[in-house]
Amino acid sequence: KQEVTQIPAALSVPEGENLVLNCSFTDSAIYNLQWFRQDPGKGLTSLLLIQSSQREQTSGRLNASLDKSSGRSTLYIAASQPGDSATYLCAVRQGQAGTALIFGKGTTLSVSS
Amino acid sequence: NAGVMQNPRHLVRRRGQEARLRCSPVKGHSHVYWYRQLPEEGLKFMVYLQKENIIDESGMPKERFSAEFPKEGPSILRIQQVVRGDSAAYFCASSPFQTRDETQYFGPGTRLLVL
Numbered sequence: 068k069q070e071v072t073q074i075p076a077a078l079s080v081p082e083g084e085n086l087v088l089n090c091s092f093t094d095s096a097i098y099n100l101q102w103f104r105q106d107p108g109k110g111l112t113s114l115l116l117i118q119s120s121q122r123e124q125t126s127g128r129l130n131a132s133l134d135k136s137s138g139r140s141t142l143y144i145a146a147s148q149p150g151d152s153a154t155y156l157c158a159v160r161q162g163q164a165g166t167a168l169i170f171g172k173g174t175t176l177s178v179s180s
Numbered sequence: 181n182a183g184v185m186q187n188p189r190h191l192v193r194r195r196g197q198e199a200r201l202r203c204s205p206v207k208g209h210s211h212v213y214w215y216r217q218l219p220e221e222g223l224k225f226m227v228y229l230q231k232e233n234i235i236d237e238s239g240m241p242k243e244r245f246s247a248e249f250p251k252e253g254p255s256i257l258r259i260q261q262v263v264r265g266d267s268a269a270y271f272c273a274s275s276p277f278q279t280r281d282e283t284q285y286f287g288p289g290t291r292l293l294v295l
Contacts, residue, residue, distance in 0.1 A: 110286045
C-alpha cells in the first residue's frame with residue numbers, strides 16, 4: 068500500500084531564505100507526482116506536475132525534483148516571501164491517468180517579514 | 181474560465197440529517213473525483229466518476245455515502261444520517277479526458293460540521 072510522508076510537518080523561515088520541502092513515498096511504481104499549495108480555508112492549487120520519466124520541473128521560484136528509485140521528491144523554493152506561507156501537499160498517482168491521487172499530510176510553511 | 185465550483189462552502193447538520201454536497205467541474209471536464217480531509221489528516225480519495233458512471237468507489241464508506249455525476253448538472257456527494265465523524269472538508273477535483281499530462285483541478289471545498 069502506497070504511503071506518502073512529508074517532512075517537516077511545519078517550517079518557519081525569515082523572508083528571503085531558500086528552503087526545501089521533502090516528500091517520500093514507499094512504492095516507487097508511480098505514474099506521476101504533483102505538488103500543491105493549500106491556503107487556510109481554501110482549495111488546492113497545483114504547483115508542479117512531474118511525470119515518472121522526468122527528473123525535475125521548474126516554475127518561477129519553484130523547482131521540484133523526483134528520484135523515483137529512492138522514492139523521494141523535493142520542492143525547492145527560492146527567495147521565500149511572506150506570500151509563500153501556506154500548506155504544501157505532495158501527491159502521487161499510482162496508476163495511469165484517471166486514478167486517484169495519494170496525498171501526504173503536508174508541510175505548513177510560515178515566512179516572516 | 182470558471183474553475184471547479186463547490187456549494188455550499190459551509191454546511192452545518194445535526195446528527196441523523198442528510199448532507200448534499202455539489203460539485204460543478206471545469207467546463208468540458210468529464211472526470212470528477214471526491215476527496216475528504218479530516219482534521220489533522222491528509223486528503224483521502226473517496227470516489228471517481230465519469231458522466232453517468234462510477235469508476236472507482238474504493239475510498240468511499242459502504243454505508244450512508246453515495247455519489248453521482250449525471251449527464252446534466254453537477255456531481256453530488258450525498259451523506260445520509262450524518263454522524264460527528266463525518267465532519268471534514270470535502271473537496272472535488274475535475275480533469276479532462278485522459279491525457280499523459282493530466283492535472284486534477286480542485287474546488288474550494290465544502291466544510292461540513294455535524295453537531
